[in-house]
Amino acid sequence: MNQNTDSIPNTVRLPFEIIDHILSFASRRALFNCLVTCKAYSDLAKSHLWRHLETAVPLFDLLGPTKYTALVGCPKISWKFNRNPLASQWETFAHYARLVKTIAPNASSDPDSWFIKGTTDRIWPEAECESYMALHRDWQRNGHRDLRRDMPFDPSISVGALQTLHSIPIEFAGDQVLRSIPNLTPNLQHLDFVFADVKATSPWAFVPFLGPKLRSLSLRFCVGSVDTAPVAACMIGSFRALARALSFPQSTIESLRTLEIRTVRSGAFPFRSSEVDAVFLELLSHCSTVRELHYTPRLTQHDAFLSTIQNHLPNLASLSVCIEDPSNLASFASRLALVRPEIEELHLSHQYGRPTALSTLKSLLAFRNLRSLSLFEAPSSIFDSSTSAPQMWILTPDLLAQLSAAWPNLRRLSLEPNESVDVTSFAAFRDEKLFGELEELTIALKADRLYHNGALVQQVDETVIRPLRSLKMLSMRTPHEYGGLPPAMWGWFLRYLGPSGMKVYNNGNRLI
Numbered sequence: 001m002n003q004n005t006d007s008i009p010n011t012v013r014l015p016f017e018i019i020d021h022i023l024s025f026a027s028r029r030a031l032f033n034c035l036v037t038c039k040a041y042s043d044l045a046k047s048h049l050w051r052h053l054e055t056a057v058p059l060f061d062l063l064g065p066t067k068y069t070a071l072v073g074c075p076k077i078s079w080k081f082n083r084n085p086l087a088s089q090w091e092t093f094a095h096y097a098r099l100v101k102t103i104a105p106n107a108s109s110d111p112d113s114w115f116i117k118g119t120t121d122r123i124w125p126e127a128e129c130e131s132y133m134a135l136h137r138d139w140q141r142n143g144h145r146d147l148r149r150d151m152p153f154d155p156s157i158s159v160g161a162l163q164t165l166h167s168i169p170i171e172f173a174g175d176q177v178l179r180s181i182p183n184l185t186p187n188l189q190h191l192d193f194v195f196a197d198v199k200a201t202s203p204w205a206f207v208p209f210l211g212p213k214l215r216s217l218s219l220r221f222c223v224g225s226v227d228t229a230p231v232a233a234c235m236i237g238s239f240r241a242l243a244r245a246l247s248f249p250q251s252t253i254e255s256l257r258t259l260e261i262r263t264v265r266s267g268a269f270p271f272r273s274s275e276v277d278a279v280f281l282e283l284l285s286h287c288s289t290v291r292e293l294h295y296t297p298r299l300t301q302h303d304a305f306l307s308t309i310q311n312h313l314p315n316l317a318s319l320s321v322c323i324e325d326p327s328n329l330a331s332f333a334s335r336l337a338l339v340r341p342e343i344e345e346l347h348l349s350h351q352y353g354r355p356t357a358l359s360t361l362k363s364l365l366a367f368r369n370l371r372s373l374s375l376f377e378a379p380s381s382i383f384d385s386s387t388s389a390p391q392m393w394i395l396t397p398d399l400l401a402q403l404s405a406a407w408p409n410l411r412r413l414s415l416e417p418n419e420s421v422d423v424t425s426f427a428a429f430r431d432e433k434l435f436g437e438l439e440e441l442t443i444a445l446k447a448d449r450l451y452h453n454g455a456l457v458q459q460v461d462e463t464v465i466r467p468l469r470s471l472k473m474l475s476m477r478t479p480h481e482y483g484g485l486p487p488a489m490w491g492w493f494l495r496y497l498g499p500s501g502m503k504v505y506n507n508g509n510r511l512i
């Protein structure tokens with residue numbers, strides 16, 4: 001390669017657009033290698049490296065050094081800038097901020113991890129760790145013994161740092177202040193903002209990243225404590241800030257299509273649900289462009305929610321919602337069908353430890369355009385104490401025939417009720433005309449009775465398993481003392497499945 005030219009087309013005889021497209025598939029390591037190849041490749045590599053950021057910290061680093069301070073009355077540490085950034089630093093910041101299209105944690109990270117990194121949090125520098133631990137020990141000596149509540153978090157962005165970014169005081173007393181907040185990332189399309197420490201991170205810390213090209217916004221609130229009042233306060237503040245950003249006349253946020261509200265370990269969120277729901281519904285009244293809505297906290301105001309999406313979300317095509325009491329699932333689904341029967345993707349969950357009524361499936365027959373359906377219990381939490389004796393679901397041929405006729409376009413089906421599905425229900429799939437478009441099936445199986453006293457009890461014959469070969473993916477969740485299907489059962493199951501190009505998973509582990 002000619003090292004004396006910065007012209008990519010002249011060096012490899014390919015158009016610039018082709019090189020740019022090829023680099024879009026390159027690994028980060030390959031892109032880093034391109035940084036030291038030549039100026040032209042370096043510029044291209046930078047544009048790709050800056051397109052996706054896991055946090056906003058690389059942008060903040062362009063504005064100069066930072067320092068750490070303790071929050072008053074709280075064993076938390078925040079960070080702020082040493083001084084106001086120079087004009088040249090703001091220019092560099094603006095150049096790279098225009099390249100950013102996504103700010104989100106790595107897709108491979110567990111979305112429900114307790115220790116996911118906050119979007120505006122810095123990693124603890126080694127030199128600061130001892131001073132923090134000394135502060136933490138002093139806090140405990142003063143009588144604060146709840147280590148779970150006071151667990152060390154990475155330093156959160158301070159109000160002072162936000163003031164530097166906004167160049168104005170952070171007060172949401174009126175729309176005029178919010179209108180003057182600059183958009184830091186004008187080309188950002190997807191923002192997955194994580195509040196790792198809800199006590200220390202300002203509820204409106206995500207607002208500066210909102211812009212005219214934003215299409216997908218996710219707000220994730222980590223519940224790291226039995227005391228969930230700070231989580232509720234952070235959620236309420238965030239909802240109100242976003243509502244203001246969307247509602248004032250000069251708002252440039254006109255392309256928002258996906259809105260997701262997620263609480264990590266939502267089973268630990270029992271307090272102030274009605275108040276949170278009320279503010280969330282007020283927010284939805286300003287979200288007329290949203291097509292996909294995902295809300296994982298437990299929804300308590302069902303009627304108000306249905307009225308809101310009927311009046312303010314005319315384009316809604318995908319909905320995920322968690323109902324606290326599974327006995328209300330069927331009635332909620334029936335009323336939802338009256339309001340939005342054209343929904344294409346529907347994901348319903350309920351509180352952990354309570355039985356899921358099989359009749360819920362029949363209440364979903366009115367959704368004729370479904371392409372994806374999930375019905376499951378919310379993930380368990382150490383704070384959940386309610387339990388019930390599970391009763392198996394049995395999927396009969398008549399029931400599956402009704403579902404198949406109602407959902408001719410269904411491609412993905414996930415059935416993970418509290419009770420699990422009897423493994424003999426596979427017999428109901430013998431009719432090859434069922435679900436002609438179905439590609440992915442996820443099912444929670446009650447398979448324990450097929451493995452008794454260390455010996456297989458073969459109650460499912462070859463004709464039961466083989467019709468499933470038309471699927472592209474079969475994922476099974478099988479509660480068992482060994483963590484899933486016993487190894488001996490794997491071979492038995494695969495033998496009766498026969499030759500297939502289908503991917504088969506058990507409890508996340510791929511079998512074939």
